[in-house]
Amino acid sequence: MGRNATTAAKKIANVETKPLMGNEALARGAWEAGVRVAAAYPGTPSTEILESVSTFPKEDIVAQWSTNEKVALDVAMGASFEGVRSLSVMKHVGLNVASDALMSMTYIGVNGGLVIIVCDDPGIHSSQNEQDTRLFARFAMVPVLEPSDAEEALSYMSAAYDLSEKFDTPVIVRSTTRLSHTRSPVTLGERTEVARRDFDDNPQKNVMIPSHARIRHSTLIEREKNIAEYLETNELTRWEKADTSVGVITSSISYGYVKEVLPNASVLKLGGSYPLPEKKIRDFADSVDRVIIVEELEPAIENQLKIWNIKAQGKEFFSRMGELSPELVRDGFIKAGALPAEAGIADVFEIEPVPRPPVLCAGCPHTSSYMVLRQVEARVAGDIGCYTLAAVEPLRAIDTCVSMGSSIANAVGMAKSGVEEKPIVATIGDSTFLHAGIPPLIDAVYNEANITVMLLDNHTVAMTGGQDHAGTGKTLRGDETHRLNFEDVCRAVGVKWVQTVDSYDLGAMYKTLREAIDFKGVSVLISDRPCVLDPVKIKGPALAVIADNCTACQSCMNVGCPSISWSDEWFDGRHKVKIDTSTCVGCALCPQVCPSDAIQPLNRS
C-alpha cells in the first residue's frame, strides 16, 4: 500500500485509473466486492453513494431508497441473513435512527458480509450536529474502517467485507464530508462474484432473546480481541518509518493533512480507530521520541492510548470541534513544538466579506407556508429539510428544529404543556414525514392533541438534491411504483381535518391555515407544489417590476426571494426593487404582497 510518487505515477501509466468522488469510489468498492443488496436513506454527505450504486447493472446489485435508515439497515440485515453481501448507507445522524437495529445486529453478527457506510460531517456543512461515528462504533463494538482518500475508499470496501465475514460482524466504513466530496484518482478493478452462503438455521445466534443474548455478548468481547489482533499485522495498519523525533498516529483524511504538513515524520496510519492493535501501537510509540495523535473530532484513539498508559498527546494541540485542515494541523504541530513557529502570513487586503448565507430558492414552495405562519403568529415546531432556512429573517417563522420527525411530537408536547397561547403548528416535509413523522401523528390523534400539522409536500427529498421516496411513485432506479397518497395516510391514522392547498396561492394558504388552526384536534394542511429544482428544474415566465409603480415599501423583500434585489432607483429615500429575469421562475408570490401592483408579467411591464 506504500504510495510514493513513483508508484502513483506507475499506476496512472499502466492500470485503468479514473478520478472518482469519494462517494463514487465507495459505491464502486461495494460493487467490486460483490454486494447484492444496497439500501439507504439520503443524507448529505452520503447521498451520492447509493445514487452511484444504482448506476451498476440491476442483475449485479439491488439499489433502493428505504423509508429511513433503520429500515435500510434492517433490509441489509435481511439480505445478510440470506447469505449475500449487503450494504446500508447513511449520514452520521442516520446511524442514530438505525442504532436500535445495529445494537442487536452486533450481537447476531452476519451471514453474508454486511457493511454500513456512515458519513460524518465535521464542520457541520449540512447537518444538525457533528457527532463522531467512531465513538458509536466503539459503543456498538463494531469495527470501523476510515479510508483517507478515494483510492482507499474503494479498496477498503473489499477489506471491510472480508473482515465482516471472517469475524462474523457488521463493519462500519466511516467517511467524512471532505472525503465523500473530494475527487481523486482511483484504480478500478473488476467485480468479484461471491458465492451465496446458506441460511444459517441457528436461533441461538439469530434470535435475540435474553438467554441467547447473554451468550452472544461474550462472543462479542472475544471478537473485539480477535479483530485487534488481526489488525496487528494486516496491511490496514501501516507503519511509515522515517524521522523518529516525532511519531504521528492518525487515520482517515487526517492522514493527508499530516503528510502535507509534516512529510518527514514517522507515521502509524491506522485503518480505523476501533478496535486498535495495541502491540503495534506500543512498538511504534517505543520507536519514536514522542507520539502525537492527529484525529478529527473526538479523541477516540487518544483515549484508548491513555487507558493503556501509552504516552501520547493529541487534543491539547488539535480541536475537538470542526473539520481539520492543513492550516489547523500545521498550527497544532507548531503548538506541539514539532514545527518551528513561523510568522503567520499577514492578509494583504483588509476586506469585510459580503455575507452570502444560503436561502430558499426563487419560487420555493416552502416560502408561502412560512409567510402565512408568521402572519398568524403561530408557535412553529420545525423539522429537518430545506425549510430550516425559514428560521432566519425575513421569514423567521420556525421556533424549534430537533431531528427527523421531531416536529409533530414536539408540537404534541407544546400543546400538552397547557401554557402555550399561540396556535401550535408542526411543519414537516414530505420525505421527513414518511421517515419519522407517521408514528408521532398517530400519537397526536391517539392522545387528542390540539395541533395543526403543515405537511410541506414538494414531491421530492429536496435538501439532498432531489431523491425519490414512497410519495413520488418512482424508485431509485427510476422505475414506476406505488405512489403513496398523503391525505389517505393522514385519514387512515384518524385525522379528521385534512386539506390540500396550492402553495403558490397565498390567500388560500392563509384562509385554510386559519381554518385548520380553528379546528379542535389534529388538523393536517398539505401545502402542495413541486420543488423548483428537482426532479426537473421549473422555469416559468419571469415577472418584472414597473419602476414607476414601486414605492420602495420593501414588502416583496419580505418574501426573501433571491431573484429580488435593489435597483439603482430610489423612492422616498429607499431603493426600489428589481427582479432578475434569468432566475425568476414566475411563482408570483411577490405580486401577491405588493400593495402598489408594481410587479407584473415581464411582457406587460
Add this chain to the structure above:
Amino acid sequence: MDKKITHKEPVNVLVVGVGGQGVIMVSKVLATICQEHGYQVKQSEVHGMAKRGGGVFSHVRFGEQVYSPTIPKGSVDVLLALEWAEALRWVNHIRPGEGTFISDTQHIVPPFACRNRKRGAEAGYARETSDQIISRVNKGFALDATTMARELGNERAANTVLLGLLSTTLEFSEDVWCDAISRFVPPKTVDVNLQAFEQGRAWAAMDHGTPEPVVHNDGPTPVVVGREEHEMSDFVQLDINPAWCKSCDICVKMCPERCLKLDDQLKAVLTDPDRCTGCRICEWLCPDLAITVHRTPEAARAAAQG
C-alpha cells in the same frame, strides 16, 4: 509571454463563485486535463447548502503527489472567481507576491445585502474596485466576462472566458483545453464556449487598463432619483384616529415591517415605533383615511395643532 507554473510542489487552483454559476464544471475541466497529463489530482468541493444561493468553492490541486485535498491559506497559485464579492472573500488565500488573480467583475448581490430599511441605506456589497485589487497582486485580471459572454450569445459561457485566462497561466496547450471544454459543456453550446475561451485568451494577451466593476441591470441604466433625500431625518410619527378605524386589519396585514397590530378594542395601533420606517403603505391603503404618517417634526406639530 506569461511565465508558466512548473512547480514540483502541487499547483493549487481555487475556483469560487455563487451556486449555479458553473464552479464545479470549471474545476472538472481543469482536473480532467491534469489527470490526462499524468498528474495526481485532488478536487474538493462542499455540496449541500451551496446549491441554495450560497457561495461555492472548489479546490483543485495537481502534482506528482498530492496529499491534502484542500489548499492551505496563502498557497493558492491561481484564484479563479466567477463573481466579484466571492473573489474578494478568497483574495487573501493567494500566495503573497506570487499568485494570480482572475475574476469576473460581475456583481451578484445577495438578498441578505438588501436588508437595511433605513432611509438612504445602500446595499451591503463589496466597495472595492478592481484597480484596488489588481494593483496589489502579483498578476491580476479583472474583466466583465459576463458581458463578453452575453455578447457572444450565451451569458453562461462567462466561466469559459475565465478558463481562457486561466489557460495562459498553466502549462497545458490550447488544443488540450478546447478538447476538454468540448467534452464538458452541453453539446449545443460547444461553439459559443470555444469562442468564449478564445476571447479569454485574447484578453489576457492584450494590454489593458483595469476596468471598473460593473453592475448588471436588466434594463438600461436608470436615472438616479431620490438620492438627495438621504439627508432626510429618520423622524417618523404615525397618527391613527381610532374613531375612524373599523378594524379591517388591512394595515396590519400589509405593513412590511410588521409593526402594527389590532389592540383589545380591535383598533390599529403602532406596537413597535422603532421598526416603523414611515413608508406610508398603511396611510395609502387605509380605506377610512384613519392613518397619517408625518415625516418631519414640523408636520407632526402642525397636525397636532389641527
